[in-house]
Amino acid sequence: xxxxxxxxxxxxxxxxxxxxxxxxxxxxxxxxxxxxxxxxxxxxxxxxxxxxxxxxxxxxxxxxxxxxxxxxxxxxxxxxxxxxxxxxxxxxxxxxxxxxxxxxxxxxxxxxxxxxxxxxxxxxxxxxxxxxxxxxxxxxxxxxxxxxxxxxxxxxxxxxxxxxxxxxxxxxxxxxxxxxxxxxxxxxxxxxxxxxxxxxxxxxxxxxxxxxxxxxxxxxxxxxxxxxxxxxxxxxxxxxxxxxxxxxxxxxxxxxxxxxxxxxxxxxxxxxxxxxxxxxxxxxxxxxxxxxxxxxxxxxxxxxxxxxxxxxxxxxxxxxxxxxxxxxxxxxxxxxxxxxxxxxxxxxxxxxxxxxxxx
Amino acid sequence: xxxxxxxxxxxxxxxxxxxxxxxxxxxxxxxxxxxxxxxxxxxxxxxxxxxxxxxxxxxxxxxxxxxxxxxxxxxxxxxxxxxxxxxxxxxxxxxxxxxxxxxxxxxxxxxxxxxxxxxxxxxxxxxxxxxxxxxxxxxxxxxxxxxxxxxxxxxxxxxxxxxxxxxxxxxxxxxxxxxxxxxxxxxxxxxxxxxxxxxxxxxxxxxxxxxxxxxxxxxxxxxxxxxxxxxxxxxxxxxxxxxxxxxxxxxxxxxxxxxxxxx
Numbered sequence: 149x150x151x152x153x154x155x156x157x158x159x160x161x162x163x164x165x166x167x168x169x170x171x172x173x174x175x176x177x178x179x180x181x182x183x184x185x186x187x188x189x190x191x192x193x194x195x196x197x198x199x200x201x202x203x204x205x206x207x208x209x210x211x212x213x214x215x216x217x218x219x220x221x222x223x224x225x226x227x228x229x230x231x232x233x234x235x236x237x238x239x240x241x242x243x244x245x246x247x248x249x250x251x252x253x254x255x256x257x258x259x260x261x262x263x264x265x266x267x268x269x270x271x272x273x274x275x276x277x278x279x280x281x282x283x284x285x286x287x288x289x290x291x292x293x294x295x296x297x298x299x300x301x302x303x304x305x306x307x308x309x310x311x312x313x314x315x316x317x318x319x320x321x322x323x324x325x326x327x328x329x330x331x332x333x334x335x336x337x338x339x340x341x342x343x344x345x346x347x348x349x350x351x352x353x354x355x356x357x358x359x360x361x362x363x364x365x366x367x368x369x370x371x372x373x374x375x376x377x378x379x380x381x382x383x384x385x386x387x388x389x390x391x392x393x394x395x396x397x398x399x400x401x402x403x404x405x406x407x408x409x410x411x412x413x414x415x416x417x418x419x420x421x422x423x424x425x426x427x428x429x430x431x432x433x434x435x436x437x438x439x440x441x442x443x444x445x446x447x448x449x450x451x452x453x454x455x456x457x458x459x460x461x462x463x464x465x466x467x468x469x470x471x472x473x474x475x476x477x478x479x480x481x482x483x484x485x486x487x488x489x490x491x492x493x494x495x496x497x498x499x500x501x502x503x504x505x506x507x
Numbered sequence: 508x509x510x511x512x513x514x515x516x517x518x519x520x521x522x523x524x525x526x527x528x529x530x531x532x533x534x535x536x537x538x539x540x541x542x543x544x545x546x547x548x549x550x551x552x553x554x555x556x557x558x559x560x561x562x563x564x565x566x567x568x569x570x571x572x573x574x575x576x577x578x579x580x581x582x583x584x585x586x587x588x589x590x591x592x593x594x595x596x597x598x599x600x601x602x603x604x605x606x607x608x609x610x611x612x613x614x615x616x617x618x619x620x621x622x623x624x625x626x627x628x629x630x631x632x633x634x635x636x637x638x639x640x641x642x643x644x645x646x647x648x649x650x651x652x653x654x655x656x657x658x659x660x661x662x663x664x665x666x667x668x669x670x671x672x673x674x675x676x677x678x679x680x681x682x683x684x685x686x687x688x689x690x691x692x693x694x695x696x697x698x699x700x701x702x703x704x705x706x707x708x709x710x711x712x713x714x715x716x717x718x719x720x721x722x723x724x725x726x727x728x729x730x731x732x733x734x735x736x737x738x739x740x741x742x743x744x745x746x747x748x749x750x751x752x753x754x755x756x757x758x759x760x761x762x763x764x765x766x767x768x769x770x
């Protein structure tokens with residue numbers, strides 16, 4: 149990643165009617181990267197995408213494409229293409245004409261267009277569907293046409309705005325794999341928008357978590373999952389608990405944190421920590437263990453409230469001394485676990501628990 | 508109780524029937540009497556279709572009918588272009604000024620026709636344009652614009668903006684995106700507006716009466732003139748033909764509008 153970034157966003161801001169939608173965001177995207185903007189609806193991710201596409205002008209900041217300032221360039225002059233949320237397939241053109249639209253606009257000759265269109269149809273597994281109208285296609289097929297139409301003009305960057313949002317779960321999971329495969333095959337840089345963390349973790353090289361018009365954290369799926377840097381990131385990614393506490397003592401990489409319900413151990417923040425500092429401790433539910441007998445390290449007393457099945461996991465609600473409840477996810481059979489009502493001790497590996505400093 | 512209920516339930520239907528009867532009975536009478544062997548009066552003397560060939564053999568009638576078609580054709584073409592572009596411009600204007608502009612654009616429909624006719628007469632004589640075909644076409648185009656504008660604008664409002672954005676995104680300039688994507692998508696609305704305007708132009712009397720020169724009498728003006736002197740035996744057949752042309756245009760317009768709103 150030493151080469152210059154393909155796309156750079158520099159201090160972008162945007163307001164609509166006095167409402168700040170994007171507040172000073174910057175991002176470097178490298179060639180061939182699959183980067184996801186992940187965030188709840190209304191966090192500004194679609195606006196960011198539209199600024200990159202040239203469909204919305206930022207109030208301030210710059211967009212650089214291969215080092216060239218394209219901030220004020222109209223959309224048809226940027227080598228960036230978009231797969232729209234509703235696909236926006238031209239309803240009056242058949243599949244072939246939809247895919248060939250960008251090539252026709254560029255004035256390529258007919259046989260060349262036909263060749264490229266056929267190749268794209270094959271690539272998205274729609275050979276034989278060229279004469280169909282968009283209204284005769286299923287949701288998944290429309291989505292493929294939308295991707296083919298955007299990819300056939302060989303953009304530097306492909307922008308995808310929740311492309312799987314309208315599909316049902318099974319199809320979505322299948323399309324995730326296909327999209328990732330297609331991206332690797334084509335080597336095109338993808339900027340992908342979703343509010344679905346699973347989708348983001350599954351497909352991306354890097355994820356930018358977006359909240360209220362800002363990037364909360366940018367990192368690989370593993371970094372984001374293991375080391376959330378902000379409270380929002382910790383709560384948004386995975387299922388887990390967040391405890392407010394105070395650093396009591398530090399031993400090497402491990403911090404002792406005092407909570408209202410007891411003391412726990414966690415990995416110290418990368419920028420270091422001082423004794424007495426207020427922190428939030430983040431732990432994923434599947435890493436919380438509990439037992440009737442106290443364990444080595446630390447022990448947080450709790451009571452078992454309930455066991456419930458949740459997908460392939462068993463979800464256990466535990467109540468701490470100070471009254472708050474936390475959820476543990478496990479794969480054990482109910483009969484192997486302490487029954488409802490029993491007093492248990494919660495523990496986990498210190499490296500599984502991340503500390504977030506107040507910013 | 509039950510019978511009373513049954514009667515009251517029938518009242519809205521009956522009322523509707525009465526209204527429709529009042530609206531359409533005169534039309535039905537005209538159409539029926541166009542097949543009456545007795546040319547004048549209300550006596551039904553037998554069925555005939557002789558008035559129709561007579562109608563088509565009458566030079567004056569056919570000339571006026573041709574004039575009407577020419578005027579309606581040209582004015583609809585001009586109004587179609589202006590109205591469509593106006594609707595596109597309105598759809599891209601800030602909300603508040605668009606509402607004001609739209610009201611202004613609708614004025615020709617709301618102005619009493621006689622006032623509009625006088626206005627045309629004064630304006631055209633000021634610029635030295637004599638009565639005749641050109642004056643007819645220009646005046647008709649003016650009052651046709653609002654019909655096209657409002658129908659096209661409604662369609663544009665319902666059109667997903669991402670179609671145009673997708674075209675721009677794929678490399679089309681604004682004009683190319685408009686011609687290849689927007690126009691085909693709003694074409695049914697444009698045609699619907701044009702057909703409605705065509706019907707309006709075809710049956711216009713007042714403005715045409717003021718604008719028509721000696722050789723450019725339109726069909727409705729001719730009929731109007733004939734009624735004052737001697738009522739020709741073909742009058743009912745004439746009305747039926749006009750009715751038919753107008754009805755077909757309006758029906759096609761409606762059909763296109765409902766079809767176009769599907770995408």
